[in-house]
Amino acid sequence: MADFRALKDKIAIVGVGNTRYGNFPETDDYGLGADAFRAALDDCGLAKDKIDGLLVCRIPYYARMGEILGISPRWTIPLPPHGRMSSMGIIEAMAALEAGLCDYAALIYANIGRSRRVNYGGDESPNVWDPWGYTSPGAAHAMMFRRHMALYGTTTRQLAEVSVAFRRHACLNPDAVMKQPFTIDDHENARPIVLPLRLLDYCLINDGAVCIIMTTKERARDLRKAPVQISGIGAREAFGNASLSNYEKDFWYPQLQEIAADAYGMAGVGPGDVDALMCYDNFSPTVLFSLEGLGFCPRGESGRFVEGGTLQVGGKLPTNTDGGHLSNSYMQGWALNVEAVRQLRGECGARQVPDCEVVQFVAATPCSRSIIYTRG
């Protein structure tokens, strides 16, 4: 019987690249994707012709991307423009590389939501609940956070710790979009969007692209930089509330518990071994739900757990050291996986976590995933 845990330490990320992040109406998804691809190739020293696997996300047409890059791979997957796709794509590429469906996979993500004025709500994303005025993924997270407040006594001041920590990290990241620090009181007084969430609980909307190049551990040895290996993975879906898009009554706790058991078990580490956490932060409450689900703190205690700068570099659990979606860039999980690689390589400058050996990515979504990265 095949067992996914046999993939432990077999596949590595060898090259990462990103564009600048901001508002770029002069280019498009393909132009940004090509820039990220060039940067990732340069990062690992691989010739373009070696790329025989292509995974694209939020890019309109995979074949046009291939045409532009001048590659015709033997393995291609297009993924839809949903935030939850990054770790899903990395895990798919792992399996394809292990199976020999390709030898070197390039995973390219691009987003032009800022320059094209994407709203993530209203008529842009019709839903069965529109007649009652219910729309946007932020509203679903507000609904979940209100429930978390009622069940566990979590406060918006505790929630602010998440946004404050990530903004502090963004101030240390030259690539980040937002570089003005703010306080818990600033968070409390920010413009309300869908209460209990305010502006500083929402991810950014910006243009940019990310590319990740993956191969097997053996092939990785011949490349420019030390490989970062994938030591553990976990995956569970929760589709029972799909019509309440992004809402999950149990905060994805059962799924995340199963993912934690799989990923930690496969990697042979536990939450206490994690030097840095990269946590999908479309909205700040997702971070609290992730911390509880993975077992960094007991259920219902994430609010108290994050108090006092726990998530900041120098704190107990440095999280989203690049600034995350809230303050670095809305690359829908892809840039957080790049940050995991850079932390393990020791490339993060002022925001570097000392002696960083184990970095975990997690996305608490209707398709929850976690990946544990270690030095190869």
Add this chain to the structure above:
Amino acid sequence: MSAYAKPLPKLDTLNRPFWELARDHKLAVQACADCGDRHFPPTPVCPGCLSKNQGWEVVSGRGTLLSWVTFHRAYWGGFAGDLPYDVCLVELDEGPVLVSNLVGAAEGGFQVGDRVEVIFERATDEITLPKFVLAR
């Protein structure tokens, strides 16, 4: 009388019975005649047993407030005049979870776990929206 400016449901073969019953001030959910599974929004086959033998069951209209949020942003022009407005999440006693609006409750006057019951608000000749009030 001015035209209704908020989004309206698109009626199709699957959801039409829900809206016809709502116009008669009845709240209904889809129910499977084979396994009894009740759900909303409606599905072409039963998510429990995949049967196509499904109908609509009028429910009590009573439920529990799971959560609520307050919109301070209007994603549609039709809601701009209502800002800020509340949207609630109700778990019906029969099981399914609905998104709706909580009507006539003052801020601070309700909490997660409160009992609620359905009322009906006419939007157009064709569409009447089920909404909720705190249970008496």
